[in-house]
Amino acid sequence: MTRLIPMLPVRSMPASVEFYRKLGFTVENRNDSWRWAMLCFGECRLMVDESINVHPQSPRTSVLYLYPDDVKQYHRQLRDHGLAVPDLETSFYDMTEFRFDDPDGNRLWIGQAAADGQQS
Incomplete structure (x- = not known):
């Protein structure tokens, strides 16, 4: 594969x-x-x-985890494009991230290791 x-x-x-x-x-x-x-x-x-x-009204349970090079810059970019994304947070597993849904309810988690100097 x-x-x-x-x-x-x-x-x-x-x-x-x-x-x-x-x-x-x-x-x-x-x-x-x-x-x-x-x-x-x-x-x-x-x-x-x-x-x-086949079940368009069913809630989605999939998650895509996206890893941008600079999570703070990418977060600003999405807001600049008019998307309502939540504030950045640092998770218990030491990732600076934010989470939201696409129009079909698929979960998007976007983050970067907090150790990379991108803490919120």
């Missing part, structure tokens, strides 16, 4: 693509007839897919 790419079930692929663009992702591949898109951010990849969303 050489890599793993999460595929998230979404209610609206176009809305999800727009949301993840605000996070800094770009579209690597998209097929509107499939209602699917592959997004990328550097070496990271994420697929969003309406066709696998």
Whole structure:
């Protein structure tokens, strides 16, 4: 195995693509007839897919943990893009992080080791 790419079930692929663009992702591949898109951010990849969303009203339980180079700067960037993200906190496991949901209820945790000088 050489890599793993999460595929998230979404209610609206176009809305999800727009949301993840605000996070800094770009579209690597998209097929509107499939209602699917592959997004990328550097070496990271994420697929969003309406066709696998067999229970669109069900709560999501998946978590994506994203590791930016500078969590404080990335946090400011998301707020500058109009996203309502909570304040940065330092976790009991020594990560400076913040957590929020995407439009479909998938959990996003974004953090960096507090020892990297990024404490809130």
